Amino acid sequence: MSDVTMDDHPKGDRAPGDEHIESEEPGEGYAGYLVGLGLAVLLTMVSFFVAGTSLVWGPSIPIAIAVLAVAQMGVHLVFFLHITSGPDSTNNVMALAFGVLIVFLLIGGSLYIMTHMDQNMLPMDQIMQMQR
């Protein structure tokens, strides 16, 4: 069995997580992982700082944490999983986009339905009354 590597097929698709070690792309090789680690550590520290601070307007803190989390997931996808915008990665990006769509439908839909059901429910003590 021949060991087929990426470099044998410069025009081929790229497996997710695979990288062109010889290439000069940013985000490949040790330097890529170091940049990814630096950005991830930075975003994590900002996240933990924002969560405990009183410098930021209180109600905005959860939104800030969510934005930082999405940014950090992007950093992980690009620098650790090597999901790029290049043509050799189109299939990976399309699969990811579908996954993200399902995640949003599932979480958003659940929260939307459950809050509305919650508002339409009788208060708990009245339900208890009816069951007597």
Place this chain on the structure above:
Amino acid sequence: MSTTATMPMPMRVRDPYRLGHGHGHERQPSTEHGERGPESKRVIVGYGFWIFLLSDIVMFSALFATYAVLSGNTAGGPSGKQLFDLTNVAIETACLLFSSFTCGVASIGASRRQVGVFYGAMAVTFVFGAVFVLLEAREFASLVLQGDGPQRSAFLSAFFTLVGCHGLHVTCGLLWLLTMMAQVFAKGFRADIMRRVLCFSLFWHALDIIWVALFSVVYLIGAGQ
């Protein structure tokens, strides 16, 4: 495309898309529509595992939705603000982040056939992952011992399910990591072993992504409310 036209006719009738050929090991000439034949097996395996990881993330999103719906229902018990120790969470996060980095170093070592780099980085990855699992187990044990186990409230049931499911994934990942080190030791950097190393590193990095969502939504936002 011109190559298929020159193929002998009976061949095309029996197997018009040449499905029985190649098995991804060699670049095939075009069949009908594409510009080239099947991708290398490494790309196909990696893509298939990527689809599995996305389905795993969809499963986690169901657990996240459950947690988000139930997080306010503490049934008179403690809320996240009283229970969560953010220092512990910060150490756990650091462990997973650095293990993700060393896992990347290990995959570079594997693709450059540097045995020492591969084993060293995999061992460091294992230590960081094991510290993460131990810290999480200690947190769970102290919660259960002080009477705030999963049966205390809907909030705690959802919390233990979501965080425990991630911890279970990390534990399985640790076993897989040891298996990969043993397989590389026994069989060397063969093409099939290299595909498994690729899948393992994908799995490990994906667990880190889920942890980012987890510490943000459950711990940081939960401790603030």
